[in-house]
Amino acid sequence: MFFIETEYFCSGKFFLITRNIIVFMVSISFLNPLSPEGKDIVRELGSLEGISEDIPQLRSIVTHNPSQEILDDGEIPSNFLELALKRIEWHIKKKHDREFNGRRYAYLSDDKITKYDVISFYLLCQAIGVKFGPNSRETRVMVESQGDLINERLGKLHADEGRSMVEKSLQMLLADDQVHWTFFEELLSSRKIRLTDLVLDQGELILDQEDFLERFGPKIKHRNPMSMYQLLIGDELKELIMIKLIMQETEDYIKQVHEKAEKMVEPNPILLELAEQVSEVLSEPMQSYGYGSGRGGGGPLKAGPLNNLAFPPCVKKALEGIKSGGRNDAIVLFMTPFVSYARLYPDVFRMNITKRVSDQDPNLEITENEVLPLIYEAAQRCVPPLFDDQPQEKVNINAKLGFGMHSSLNMNHEGETTWYTPMSCEKIKLHLPHLCKPDDVCKKIGNPLSYYNRRIWEVNNLETEGPETPENGDSDNSNKIEASEVQKGTGEDNKSNESTDTTGGSA
Amino acid sequence: MDLKPANPNERRQYYREEWDVKNVPDFILKSLIQREFGFDHMGRGPNDRYRVFKNTDFLRKFMRYRAPFAAYSSVAFYHKPRRRDGWIKAELVFDVDAKDIPIRSCGCENVCEVCLNQAKDIVHGLVDTLKGDLGLSHIHVVYSGRGYHIRILDDLVMGADSDVRTQVVKYLVGSDVPRSEYSSHGMKYNLEHFTIPFGYPQVFTHRVKQALLAVNMDTEIDGVNKNILKAVIKHRDLLKDDQWGIFRKNIGPVRYNKLVKGIASLNLTLVDAKVSIDLKRILRLPSSLHSGVSMISTEIKNLETFDPFQDAVPKFVYERNE
Numbered sequence: 099m100f101f102i103e104t105e106y107f108c109s110g111k112f113f114l115i116t117r118n119i120i121v122f123m124v125s126i127s128f129l130n131p132l133s134p135e136g137k138d139i140v141r142e143l144g145s146l147e148g149i150s151e152d153i154p155q156l157r158s159i160v161t162h163n164p165s166q167e168i169l170d171d172g173e174i175p176s177n178f179l180e181l182a183l184k185r186i187e188w189h190i191k192k193k194h195d196r197e198f199n200g201r202r203y204a205y206l207s208d209d210k211i212t213k214y215d216v217i218s219f220y221l222l223c224q225a226i227g228v229k230f231g232p233n234s235r236e237t238r239v240m241v242e243s244q245g246d247l248i249n250e251r252l253g254k255l256h257a258d259e260g261r262s263m264v265e266k267s268l269q270m271l272l273a274d275d276q277v278h279w280t281f282f283e284e285l286l287s288s289r290k291i292r293l294t295d296l297v298l299d300q301g302e303l304i305l306d307q308e309d310f311l312e313r314f315g316p317k318i319k320h321r322n323p324m325s326m327y328q329l330l331i332g333d334e335l336k337e338l339i340m341i342k343l344i345m346q347e348t349e350d351y352i353k354q355v356h357e358k359a360e361k362m363v364e365p366n367p368i369l370l371e372l373a374e375q376v377s378e379v380l381s382e383p384m385q386s387y388g389y390g391s392g393r394g395g396g397g398p399l400k401a402g403p404l405n406n407l408a409f410p411p412c413v414k415k416a417l418e419g420i421k422s423g424g425r426n427d428a429i430v431l432f433m434t435p436f437v438s439y440a441r442l443y444p445d446v447f448r449m450n451i452t453k454r455v456s457d458q459d460p461n462l463e464i465t466e467n468e469v470l471p472l473i474y475e476a477a478q479r480c481v482p483p484l485f486d487d488q489p490q491e492k493v494n495i496n497a498k499l500g501f502g503m504h505s506s507l508n509m510n511h512e513g514e515t516t517w518y519t520p521m522s523c524e525k526i527k528l529h530l531p532h533l534c535k536p537d538d539v540c541k542k543i544g545n546p547l548s549y550y551n552r553r554i555w556e557v558n559n560l561e562t563e564g565p566e567t568p569e570n571g572d573s574d575n576s577n578k579i580e581a582s583e584v585q586k587g588t589g590e591d592n593k594s595n596e597s598t599d600t601t602g603g604s605a
Numbered sequence: 606m607d608l609k610p611a612n613p614n615e616r617r618q619y620y621r622e623e624w625d626v627k628n629v630p631d632f633i634l635k636s637l638i639q640r641e642f643g644f645d646h647m648g649r650g651p652n653d654r655y656r657v658f659k660n661t662d663f664l665r666k667f668m669r670y671r672a673p674f675a676a677y678s679s680v681a682f683y684h685k686p687r688r689r690d691g692w693i694k695a696e697l698v699f700d701v702d703a704k705d706i707p708i709r710s711c712g713c714e715n716v717c718e719v720c721l722n723q724a725k726d727i728v729h730g731l732v733d734t735l736k737g738d739l740g741l742s743h744i745h746v747v748y749s750g751r752g753y754h755i756r757i758l759d760d761l762v763m764g765a766d767s768d769v770r771t772q773v774v775k776y777l778v779g780s781d782v783p784r785s786e787y788s789s790h791g792m793k794y795n796l797e798h799f800t801i802p803f804g805y806p807q808v809f810t811h812r813v814k815q816a817l818l819a820v821n822m823d824t825e826i827d828g829v830n831k832n833i834l835k836a837v838i839k840h841r842d843l844l845k846d847d848q849w850g851i852f853r854k855n856i857g858p859v860r861y862n863k864l865v866k867g868i869a870s871l872n873l874t875l876v877d878a879k880v881s882i883d884l885k886r887i888l889r890l891p892s893s894l895h896s897g898v899s900m901i902s903t904e905i906k907n908l909e910t911f912d913p914f915q916d917a918v919p920k921f922v923y924e925r926n927e
Contacts, residue, residue, distance in 0.1 A: 278740065280761045286772045287765075293772040294781050294805040301740015301761075304804075317802040329787040329794055330801065527780075528771060528878040534870070535827060 124209040124259065129248050129340075130267055131219040132347045139216040146368055149221070152176045156214050160205040167201035179372055181211070182218035182225075186379050189243030206247065207254040219244070221372060223348065227355025228365045229373030236376055237352050245345040252337060264336050268305070271343045277303045282339075288349075289524075290342040297331055305336055399445045399551055401458060404437070404468065408553035410546040412526055412533040413437075417472075419479025424530050429477045429484055430491055432530060434498045435518040438469050440550050446519060447547065454512055455499050462507055465499065470507075520547045608715065608898040610648075615921040616672040619894050619901075623920055626665040628892035630904045632745055632758055634661060639682040641689055643887040645675040648896065651887060657687045674896045677887035680756070682763075689885060694763035697741075697770060698888060699777070700880040701727050702752035707871040708826075710819040716751050716898070721913055723819065727875055728753045729908060730815060731777055734808050739773070748903045748917050750895025754888055767882040774881045776805060779812035780873040782865050798865075799849035812875070814844050816868045826867035833860050894919060 127136030153176065160166060160174050168174060175181040188203040205211055222240055230236040252260045272281070278301050285291045297304045299313050307327050315323040359365055406414070413436055420428045439446055442458040442465070459465050473495060477484035484491055493503050501507050502514030522545045527534050543549045611619070626634075633640065642656040642664075653673075658664040668676065680698050684691025703720040706727065711719035728746060732755060735741045743758040757763075762773070775781060783798045783806040798806040798813075817837055820826075824834060836856050843852040853861045880886055889895065891904045903917045 278761065280765070283765060283769055287768040289768065289772075292781075293776040294783070297804045298738045298740075299803065300737065314803045319802070321800070325789070326796075326801075328789040329796060330804075332789055334788070524771070527873055528774070528882060531870075531873045531878070 124255065124263060125212050126263060126267055126270070127216050128209045128212045129251060129263060130270075130344045130347075131216040132344065132351060133267070133270060136216045136219075139213055140220050143217055146366055149368055150177050150179055153178070153214065156181065156211065159208060159210045163205050163208050165201055165204035167199065167204070169202065173202060175205075178214060178217045178221055179368070179375075181214055182222045182372060183375055183379055185215075185218060185222065185247065186239065186243055186376055189239065189246050190379060190382070192246070207251050209251075221369070222376065223352050224355050225369040225372040226376060227352040228359040228369050230377075231356045232349065232353040236373070236380065237349065239380060240352065240376075241345050241349045244348045245341050248341050248344060249337075257333075261333055264333065264340050267340050267344075268336060271340065271347075275306070277305075279303055284346050284350075285342050288346070290345060291338065295335070295338065297335065303339075305331060305339070307331075399448070399555070401442050401444060402554075404441050404472070405554055405557055408550050408557050410540065410543075410549035410553075411535045411537055412530070412546055413550075415533050415535065416530075417476050417479070419476065419481060420532075421481045424532065425477075425480045425484050426488065426491060426494075427529050428533065429473060429480070430494045430498055431518070432521050432526065432533070433473050433476050434495050435520045436546055436550075437472050438465065438499055438517070439520050439547055441469050444547065444551050444554070447545065453517070455501075455517055456509060456512055462509070465507060469499075470495070520545055608900070611894060611896040611899040611919075611921070613672070615899070615919075616674065616894060616896055618921050619919050620668050620672040624668060624892060624894070626661045626668070629661075629664070630745060630747075630891050632743075632756070633678055633891065636682055637661065637664065639684075639686055639693065641679040641681070641683065641686040641887065642890075643677040643679075644671070644673040645677075646671065646673050648674045651675065651677050654887075655687055655689065668893070673893070676890040676893035678890050679885065679887050680883075681885050692884065694760075695884045695886075697757040697759075697762045697765065697773065698880055698886070699731060699755040699774070700749070700752065700877040700888075701731070701755070701875065702749075702877060704751055705874060705877065707874045708816045708819045708824050708868075710821065712821075712823065718914065721752070724752045725908065725911070726815065728755060730811055731755060731876070732908070734777055734811075738776070738804065738808060746905045746908055747889075747891045748900075748905055748911065748913050749889050750898050750900040750902050750917075753905075756888070767884060770882045771878070774876060774878050775873070776808065778872045778875040779805075779809040780869055781809075782862075782869045783809050797849070797853065799847070799853075809869070810849070812872050813865055813868050816871065817841050817844060817864075826864070827870055828863045829867045833864055836860070837864065 125135050126133045127139060130136060131139075157174055157176050161168065175184045184203065185206065188206055191198045192200070206215075226234070226236045226240050252264070255263070279293065279296060279298055280301075281303075282291060282296070286293055297310075304310050304313060307324075310327045310331060311323050314326075318326055406417070409417070413433070416428050416433050438455065442455060443453055446453070455465055456462065474485070474492075477491070493505055496505070496507055497503050497515045498518040499507065500512055500515055500517035502511040504511050521529070523534070523536075523540065524544070526546070539549055539552060543552065637658055637660070640657075641654065642658060643651040644653040644656065645651045646653060656667075658667065679686065679689075679695075681689075681695040682693040683689060684693060701724050703716040703724040706720055706723055709720050710723060711717050713720060732744060732746065735744055735755070735757065741757050741759045741762065745756045745758070747754040747756060762769075765773075783801070785795055785797050787794050787796055799810045801807060801810075818841060820834060820837055820841075822831065822834055822838070826834075833856065840852050840855045843849075843855070856864065880888075889902045891902050893902050894900075895902055899919060899922050900913060901917045901919055903911075903913075905911045
C-alpha cells in the first residue's frame with residue numbers, strides 16, 4: 099500500500115539564474131515533502147517493492163558530507179526505512195539526550211538526500227497512520243519532528259536561499275494573497291500558533307511588505323516603517339507560519355492515511371514493522387533519560403502519599419477554600435482529578451495509558467481515606483461551604499472519579515463515567531482565573547500535575563539526602579496529608595442522579 | 606435608581622403590557638426553531654431547559670402566560686434543539702459583567718452607573734478590535750441587565766471550536782504581554798508594546814491604558830505593591846496623551862514590567878471566558894426582563910448613546926410606590 103501512483107520524477111534540483119549567477123536551488127520538498135514536488139518523488143517510486151534494499155548512493159551522500167561525524171558504520175542509514183528511523187531518533191535525542199551530538203546526523207540537513215528523505219517521510223506517516231492513528235503519541239512526535247527538521251534545515255541554508263524557499267512554500271500553502279485569520283483555524287485549535295503571534299488588519303493576515311507599509315505605514319511615528327516590518331514580520335513570522343502549516347498538513351495526512359487504512363483489509367507488513375520500530379525509538383529515551391517528565395531521574399514515578407510541599411500554587415489556593423464564585427468547578431472539575439491522579443496515578447501523562455481508579459487502588463481504600471477526605475475538606479472550606487447548599491456535588495465528584503452518578507463509590511458502577519484527567523494550566527486560567535498565581539516552577543510546566551511530579555521528586559530527594567530540619571521541631575511529616583487530619587465524608591450524600599449542567603445560563 | 610428585584614405581579618405586568626415578541630431581535634427570531642430555550646421560573650437558575658418554539662406565536666404565548674423570572678436562548682443552532690443534539694454552529698459571545706470587571710473604579714457592592722459605564726467602555730474597545738483586527742461584522746451588542754453581551758454571527762467564526770474561541774478571547778482582552786525583544790539579521794532590538802501602533806500590541810496597549818486609568822489605591826494586582834500603585838496614580842495623566850515612554854521611565858522599567866504582567870493576568874477576567882468557550886451556552890433573551898434588577902435586556906442600536914437607566918427600565922419601575 100503506497101497511495102500515490104508512479105509518475106515522472108522531477109529532479110530534486112532546480113536552477114535559478116539571477117544577475118548572471120547560476121544558483122542551485124534546493125527543492126521545496128526538502129522542507130515540505132507534501133508539496134507537489136514531493137508527491138512527484140513518491141510517484142516515481144510507485145510501490146513499496148524493494149523498499150528495504152540497500153541504497154549505495156544514500157550511504158555515499160552521508161559519508162561524503164563534510165560535517166558528518168561517524169563513530170560506527172552501523173550509524174549510517176543504508177535504506178529508506180533506516181533513514182526514516184534516523185529522522186525520529188534525531189528529534190528524540192536532540193530533545194532528551196544531554197550528550198546529543200548533531201554532527202552525527204549532519205546528513206539530515208544535506209539537501210542531497212531530498213529524494214530519499216521525502217520517501218522516508220511518507221513511509222513514517224503511513225506507518226504511524228496505519229498502526230497508531232492521528233491521536234497517538236507517535237503522530238505527535240512525527241509532527242513535531244517534521245517542524246524541528248524544517249527549522250534545522252532552514253538554519254543551515256544560505257539566508258537568501260532560505261528566504262526564497264519560505265516565500266515559495268508560503269505561496270503554495272496559502273492559496274490566496276489575502277488570507278483571513280480563520281484560515282488558520284486548525285493551527286489555532288491545536289495551539290500550534292497563537293492568534294496573538296499574527297499581525298492582523300481587518301481580519302486579514304499581513305505578511306507582505308507592501309501590504310504592511312500601505313496599511314500601517316501612516317500610523318508608524320518616530321520609526322522607520324521598513325525596519326518595523328523586518329522586526330515584526332520579516333523572515334521570522336513567515337518561517338513560523340510556513341513550519342506550522344506544514345506540521346498541520348503532516349498531521350492531516352496521517353489522519354487521511356488512517357481513515358483509508360481502516361477500510362483496507364491487510365496493512366502492508368513493512369509499514370507495521372516500521373511502526374513498531376518507531377515505537378521502540380520513542381520508548382528508548384523513556385527508559386534511559388526520563389522522556390517527557392522533566393525530571394532528573396529515570397524510571398516510572400511511583401504513586402505515594404500526597405505531600406503538600408509539592409502542590410502548585412493553584413492547588414494550595416483551592417485547598418484554602420474558594421471564597422469568590424466558581425466553587426463547583428474548583429472542587430469538582432479541578433481538585434477532584436488533581437488530587438486523585440497526584441495520589442494514585444501521577445504518571446498518567448507520561449504513560450499515556452488510560453486507567454481506572456481501581457487499577458491503582460484495588461479496594462478503593464486510598465481513595466476513601468486519603469483522596470476524598472482532602473477534596474471534601476477543600477469543599478467545606480469554601481464560602482459558603484460547598485456541600486451545605488449543594489450536597490449533590492458529592493455525586494459529581496464520584497462521577498469525575500469514574501464511578502458514575504452515584505452517591506457512593508461502588509466498583510459495580512466504575513466505568514460508567516470517565517476518570518477525569520487534571521485540567522491544564524491553560525484551562526485553569528480560563529475557568530478559574532482567580533486560582534492561577536504562577537511561581538517560577540509554573541513557567542516550566544503546562545499542567546499542575548507536572549508541577550507536582552517535578553516538585554515531589556525534588557522534595558523526596560531532599561528528604562532522602564537529609565533536609566534542613568525545621569528548628570521549631572515540626573518534622574517534615576507535617577507536610578504529609580494524613581487521613582486522620584482531615585474531615586471524613588459524612589453520610590449526607592444527595593440521592594439525586596441529576597448531573598451538574600455546565601452549560602449554565604449567563605446573565 | 607434602585608435596582609431591586611421585580612415581584613411576580615410586576616413580571617406579569619411587563620410581559621402582558623410592555624413586552625412584544627417583535628422586540629426579540631431578528632438574529633434570534635430568524636433561527637428560532639434551531640435554538641434551545643431555557644427558563645428560570647422561581648429565581649433559582651434556569652431549570653426549565655430543552656424548550657423549543659416552532660414559531661414566534663408559541664414564544665409569545667409562553668412568555669405572556671408564564672411571565673418567567675428569566676428567559677434564555679442558546680447561542681448554539683441545532684438540528685434537534687429539543688435534545689440539544691445535532692450541533693450546527695454557535696454564536697461567538699463575550700460576556701462583560703459590570704460586577705466582575707477586574708479593576709473597578711466605583712467599588713460598589715453590586716452594579717451602579719459608574720461600573721456600568723466602565724463596562725460600556727470595555728465593550729467599545731472589544732467591538733473595535735473585533736471589527737478592526739479580526740474583521741468581523743455581524744456584531745450585536747445586548748444590554749444584559751448587569752452588563753453587556755457581545756454576540757457575533759459571522760459564519761466564519763460560528764463553527765469555531767472552544768480552543769479557537771479561547772485564542773480569540775486572549776487576543777481580545779490582552780491576556781498575554783506582547784514580547785518586547787525582536788531580532789533581525791542577527792541583531793536584537795527592543796520594542797515595547799506601546800511603540801507598535803497596530804495588531805495585538807496595540808490591543809494590549811489599549812487594555813492596559815483602560816486598566817491603569819481605573820486603578821485606585823485599593824486595587825489588587827499580582828506582583829504590584831502600593832508604591833507602584835501610588836506611582837501609577839501620580840503619573841497616569843501622561844497616558845491620556847499616550848506619553849507611554851515617559852510614563853514607563855517614571856514608574857521604572859522593572860516595576861513597569863511587573864505592572865503590565867499583573868494587568869495582563871487580570872485582563873483574562875474582563876470577559877467571562879467560560880461563556881465564550883461554551884458551545885452550548887444559553888444566554889439571556891434580549892427583550893426579556895432581568896427580574897433580579899428589574900431591567901430589560903435590550904439590543905443596543907447605538908452604543909454611544911445607550912443609557913441603561915433611560916433605555917432599559919420597564920414601566921412598572923416608574924409606577925412603584927416607594
